[in-house]
Amino acid sequence: EPEVTQTPSHQVTQMGQEVILRCVPISNHLYFYWYRQILGQKVEFLVSFYNNEISEKSEIFDDQFSVERPDGSNFTLKIRSTKLEDSAMYFCASSAAGQGDSYEQYFGPGTRLTVT
Amino acid sequence: EDKVVQSPLSLVVHEGDTVTLNCSYEVTNFRSLLWYKQEKKAPTFLFMLTSSGIEKKSGRLSSILDKKELFSILNITATQTGDSAVYLCAVGSGGSNYKLTFGKGTLLTVNP
Numbered sequence: 001e002p003e004v005t006q007t008p009s010h011q012v013t014q015m016g017q018e019v020i021l022r023c024v025p026i027s028n029h030l031y032f033y034w035y036r037q038i039l040g041q042k043v044e045f046l047v048s049f050y051n052n053e054i055s056e057k058s059e060i061f062d063d064q065f066s067v068e069r070p071d072g073s074n075f076t077l078k079i080r081s082t083k084l085e086d087s088a089m090y091f092c093a094s095s096a097a098g099q100g101d102s103y104e105q106y107f108g109p110g111t112r113l114t115v116t
Numbered sequence: 117e118d119k120v121v122q123s124p125l126s127l128v129v130h131e132g133d134t135v136t137l138n139c140s141y142e143v144t145n146f147r148s149l150l151w152y153k154q155e156k157k158a159p160t161f162l163f164m165l166t167s168s169g170i171e172k173k174s175g176r177l178s179s180i181l182d183k184k185e186l187f188s189i190l191n192i193t194a195t196q197t198g199d200s201a202v203y204l205c206a207v208g209s210g211g212s213n214y215k216l217t218f219g220k221g222t223l224l225t226v227n228p
Contacts, residue, residue, distance in 0.1 A: 004158075031214070033215070033216075035216075035218075041220075042218050042219065042220050042221075043159065043204065043206070043216075043218040044218070045215045045216060045217065048214065048215055055214075056210065056214075056215055058215075089157070091158065091159070095214075103164075104150060104161050104164045105150070105161075105208075105216060106161060107152075107158040107159045107160075107161075108158055109157045109158045110157045110158055
């Protein structure tokens with residue numbers, strides 16, 4: 001069964017450093033998302049991406065964050081200068097559709113980001 | 117602001133019991149309601165509901181949506197220890213830009 005994959009599973013970084021989280025969405029999916037879950041809190045929407053551009057972003061997704069689809073398979077989330085409060089589990093998700101249809105989103109296993 | 121509220125927040129039952137998990141929502145431009153099971157890491161998709169009154173069923177799990185009263189329930193019959201997990205309700209909303217808003221989840225513990 002096709003699945004979303006994410007690397008690394010755990011990333012430890014120092015405050016102020018840049019990190020790139022990587023995701024490989026399900027191959028025939030067209031819509032890609034990043035969510036995060038701070039320990040003990042809700043899963044929160046960060047950004048959606050379609051046709052090589054951001055469709056929507058939340059208030060959390062400020063100028064420190066960026067997303068990219070550098071090739072036909074990878075989808076990345078970059079945090080330019082990490083802060084302690086960026087420590088969270090970051091989930092990538094993908095869906096077959098997003099505009100006009102309500103296709104379910106499938107989630108990857110997550111990357112646990114720890115900022116020290 | 118979109119809001120999804122789940123109840124109870126936690127529940128402890130014995131194997132064989134039946135449980136009902138609740139999800140109410142207030143969102144603009146509702147598109148769908150989804151249930152996920154989260155064990156250790158990734159939320160695993162269970163159901164997506166878009167129409168009122170139509171029950172979705174998968175084995176011992178079933179779910180139904182009421183778009184008039186703005187809630188959904190997830191039923192699990194004959195619970196097993198493997199059902200222990202956090203069950204997440206998420207509402208899909210947006211026009212051309214679709215996103216999920218999650219509730220806090222219900223932590224279900226099934227004891228043998």
